[in-house]
Every structure is written in C-alpha cells, then in structure tokens.
Amino acid sequence: MAVLVFSSFLVLTTMVMAGMVAGQDWDTAFATFYGDMSGGATMGGACGYGDLNQQGYGLQTAALSTALFNNGQTCGACFELQCYNSTWCAPGSIQITATNFCPPDLSKPIDNGGWCNPPRKHFDLSMPMFVKIVKDYHAGIVPVQFRRTPCVKQGGIRFTMQGNPNAILVLVYNVAGAGDVTAVSVKGSNTDWSQMSRNWGENWQTNVQLLGQAVSFQVTTSDGKTVESDNVVPQSWQFGQTFQSSKNF
Template identity: 70%
Template sequence: MGLAIACVACMAMFLMASGVASQNGWDNAFATFYGDMSGKETMQGACGYGDLFKQGYGLKTAALSTALFNDGLTCGACFQLQCVNDPRWCAPGTITITATNFCPPNASKPGNNGGWCNPPRKHFDLSMPMFTKITKDYHAGIVPVRFRRVPCIKKGGVRFEIKGKPDWILVLVYNVGGAGDVKAMQVKGSRTGWITMTRNWGQNWQTRRHLLGQSLSFRVTTSDGKMVQSDDVAPANWKFGQVFEGKQF
C-alpha cells in the first residue's frame, strides 16, 4: 500500500513539473488517425526523428496540434490517452504515445469543418493501429479523448545521431526517458569545456564549434529540470551519420 501511495505521489509531482496538470492531471482533446493498419505511413518530419521503427518509436506515436506541439519543444514527450464521452465509438482502455510530429492547421477548413489541428484546439493525430485501440471502429473518424503527460519508458540509453559538417555539428537526440522532451543540450570535446548548444528544429541541437578528432560528451536536460551527463559517448574517431548511446533518465 505504501508503495502504491508513493507511486501516485510521484506521478502527481511529474505532472506538476511538466506543466500539464489540470483536474486529476487530465485534460480534454480530440483524436483522429492517419494511414492504414500497415503502419507504412508512420509520420516523421517536424521533430527531426528519422526512421521511427528503427529508433524504437514504432506506431506508438502522434502528431500534435499547434496548441500542444509548442513549436517543437514538446517533441519526445509521452502522453496517455483515453476515448471518452462517446459510447457509440469509444472502447475501454488507454494508450501511451510519444509526440513525434506536428499536425498543421488547415485555414481552409475552420472550426468543426475539418480543421481539427487549428488553434486553439488540442488534438492528436494517431496511427490507425493506435486509434483502433481506443475506439470500436476506425470509421469513428474523430473522437473526444482525455489525455495527460506521463513519464516516458524507453529501452536502452539516450541516443545521439551526429550530423552536419566540420564547422557545424548537428545532433539529433532521441529515445529520451523520463519527461522525454529536451529543453537544453551541452556538448564537450576532449579539448574543450562544456559548450551550450542551440535548438535548430525539433530535437536537433547545433553548435558551430569544430569538434572533429575529439571524443564527445553530452549533457541532456529535460523539461522537468533533470539532467543526465554521458561522458565520452563518441570516441575521437567518430564520423557524421553515426549514432551513439549514453545514459538514461
């Protein structure tokens, strides 16, 4: 019993730290789906993630509307969703997804005419397999849901994919546990101090320091203020396009 109470308290603290706590930590939104049951059209794009299956996200993903996407700062965050208030279409149970893309507004279809991702609407565009886990039939098309932020549970460590060119290093950070969404990144070469990186787009972080020929260490800070430092993740002979694994939250 004591452990259960402690877990509830931890969840409440996480939701407050993530800035999304409302009544009982839940908020209201709507959900649609894209593609078909094959998952071949799994969305990528606005967060900078590449192959979602290779990176471990798979079909448990969603594109977020403007109100939730927060210009990419929400990329990597995890949400629990449940279909509500629609007995005809809602199925019992919940799903947990990771935010991996942006659902753009559609100015030509205002309000309830199909502009589901238009501000200020809170909306999740799910893969069809995930949509059908919370609905009785995909023909529902769009359903009301309630959602809340939850900690991300990821296998393995935080991963760093190094891209760019000699005088411009771009690092995609993914597979981030805990809060999931990264708010700050630092890199350290074996011949430098800690260098603050700037967010380029999605979860791609950049620096214009020349770091070739140096082993690299990273500090990752998530939206709840927690930081993980991974020392000498990339060896001195690292190359562009390689992926390295660090510690996990």
C-alpha cells in the same frame, strides 16, 4: 548510416506505462488517425526523428496540433490518451510519444476538417493506436482525455552526429523520464562545455569544432533533470553515426 552502440545490440524503445507524472491532471482534446492498419507513414517529421521504426518509436506515436506541439519543444514527451464522452469509445487507454506536427488547414473550419487549427488541442494517431480507444475506426474523430506520463526507454540516450564540420547537428532521442529536451550542452576532449541551440525538433546545433575529439553531452529535460554522458562519442566519430549512452533518465 552507421549505427554504433555501447551495448551488445541496438535496443528498441518500448513505450510502456510507469506511473503518472506527479501533478498531471487530465485535459481534453480530440483525436483522429492517419494511414491504415499497416501504420502508414512512420517518419518523425517535424521532430527530426527520421524512420520511427528504425529509431524504436514504432506506431506508438502522434502528430500534435499547434496548441500542443509548442514549436517542437514537446517533441519526445509521452502522453496517456483515452476516448471519453462518445458512443464510439472503447475501454482502456494508450500511451504515445509526440514525434510530429499536425499542420493547421485554415481553409477549413475547426469543426469540419480543420482539426489541427489553433486553438484546438489535437492528436493525430496511427490507425493501429486509434482503434485501441474506439469501437470502430469509422468514428473518424473522437474527444479524448490526455495527460503527460513518464517515458520509459530501453537503453541509453542516443546521439546521431549530423551536419558539417562548421555546423554540427546532433539528433537527441530515446530520452526517458520527461522525454522532451529543453537544453543540451556539448564538450569535446579538447574544449570546454558549451550550450547548444535547438535547430529544429530535437536537432541541436553547435559551431564548436569537434572533429577528431571524443564528445560528451549534458541533456536536460523539461522537469529540470540533467544526465551527463561522458565521452559517449569516440574520437574517431564520423557524420551519420549514432552513439548510445550508458545512461538515461
């Protein structure tokens, strides 16, 4: 896949704390881990991000249970987690991005293997992140407190052009601020603005013919803010290419 960015190099995402989202109180959930200290699988799964290392999300990610995933609408949101009310707890907290879905296992009870079954709020973390909030990974599962935090990114919003000429899919990622995208509009150099529809995760679809046109996007996040990236995709674009805006939230 070709990657074109309007900067001197493709910057990676850093997930760091930048103050609490106003009005966000602590809620309670549980956390487990997958893989080993090498990180295990790093695919964006149900959010459509693909290789999380390549896309810049790394291991600071989590798969969310049904109660939190919200049919993919939570993809890209950032959270602070800390272990609480357990002898396994270590001090401090972590910041993660929602990048995948933790499917329920209805063959198991919610307190014995069905960790992601409704209505439980649950985060499945990479092992390197899990051991930051517990004294020993043998804890297995721990209660946590969590709250939304702003997403801090390096570089602008990124757009990967996918699909085919009749049904163009655009993966929208590296979104700062609230992180979770609620609406995307698209405009070709020869067309008017039109609303895209969420296909799955953070893949947004349009049936507007855009090949051979420069393409602009308006991205709106769950806090109601919108960023417009004018002509971020050049006229010569091809499927499989990724383009980076000069703007972010």
